[in-house]
Amino acid sequence: MPKITVYVTLKPTLLDAQGRTVEGAVHHLGYEDVTNVRIGKIIEMEMPGGAEEARERARVLCDKLLANPVTESYRIEVQP
Template sequence: MVKVKVFVTLKESVLDPQGKAVSNALHSLGYEEIADVRIGKYMELMIEPAGRDVEAVVREACEKLLANPVIEEFRYELEEAAVR
């Protein structure tokens, strides 16, 4: 079993109104040293390798469903999952 951590974020060129709202709220609370906030998504997938390359499965899932390739980019990390 492989645990995959998927991180999806808006492309740098895409405006992030939610991140801007959080940034403004942090500044109003006195956190002026925080220069910028970008909001994204985090997902954990548990994958049972069944003859297919795990990385190929993850890339395909991200490109088809988990991320919008027009406005988002993704990265992922693989780790062995503890068997329960």
């Protein structure tokens, strides 16, 4: 059964308040050259059928529910 992993992240144009805060902590640890810390979500699912079909169904789920098109982008990985 294909395993699907969906990565949901804030759009690059949008301020990631959490990422900015974590980046500050990273700098406090002494890693001051670390930049562009962004925080997102990982959503894992399993569904029956072939890998391509699963990818297409996951895409529909992302568009309808898992990601908000105004603020978020997503990327889908499928393990057959």
